[in-house]
Amino acid sequence: MLRVENLAAGYGQSQVLQDISLAIGAGEVVTLLGRNGMGKTTTVRAIMGLLPGLGGRVLGGRMEFAGTALAGLPPHRIGQLGLGLVPEGRQVFPTLSVEENLTATAASRHGAPRWTLPAIWQLFPRLEERRRNMGSQLSGGEQQMLAIGRALMTNPRLLLLDEATEGLAPLIRAEIWAVLARLKSEGEAILLIDKNLAAAMRLADRHVVVEKGRTVWSGTSAELAATPALRETYLHL
Known part of the structure; x- marks a missing residue:
C-alpha cells in the first residue's frame, strides 16, 4: 500500500532525512521508532506533503501510495488518496x-x-x-x-499517528491503545509513532527504527524483543 524508498528531505539548508525506507501493506500496523530528533515527524510530514508549507522539501527518494507517486502532490490530494493524519500536537x-x-x-x-x-x-x-x-x-x-x-x-485507507499517546494520563493512554487495537482488528492499516515501546510491540506487526534520518533496522516485535542491544543503542531502552 505505502512504500517509501531512500527518502531524503530537509528544511532550508538542513538535511534531516538521509535515507528512510519503509513499507506498509493493507491491514498492517507498523511503528516508526527512534529517539527525539531522529526524523520521525519529518518522515510523516514528507509522506503527507506538508514539508513545502513548513519551509522544507523532499530532496530525493520515492514515496508511493497504492501505485501513485506522492512527491509533489499537495496535502489535500494526498488525503484524497486515502491517507489520514493524526498530527503531533493534535491541532x-x-x-x-x-x-x-x-x-x-x-x-x-x-x-x-x-x-x-x-x-x-x-x-x-x-x-x-x-x-x-x-x-x-x-x-x-x-x-x-x-x-x-x-x-x-x-475514511482513510491508511491512518498515520504522530505521537499517539504523548503527554496523556495513564487511563487515557490505555483507552487510546484499546481503540488502536480495535482498529487493527477491523483491518485498519496504521503507521504509528509513539514512545511507549511495550504497548507498540503488543500492537504492531512490524517496526522501523530510525537514527539520524536513516532507517537502521526493521523487523517484527519478536525480533525486536530478541535484540536488547538494538533497543539500548537506538531507543535507550
Missing part, C-alpha cells in the same frame, strides 16, 4: 465544536462511508457527551480522541 480546530471538527473533514471514498458520526460516538463515547463543546474546551486526552476521530472521518 484540533479550537473555535469549532467537537461535532463541527468531525464533520469538517468527513469524506466518503468508496460507497457508503465506514466512519460516520454514530461510529465515532461509539468509538469515543466521551466525544458524544461533549459534542457541543469547542475544541479549546477539551482536555488533552479528549483532544487526542477528537484528532483520531477527525482523521477517521476522512
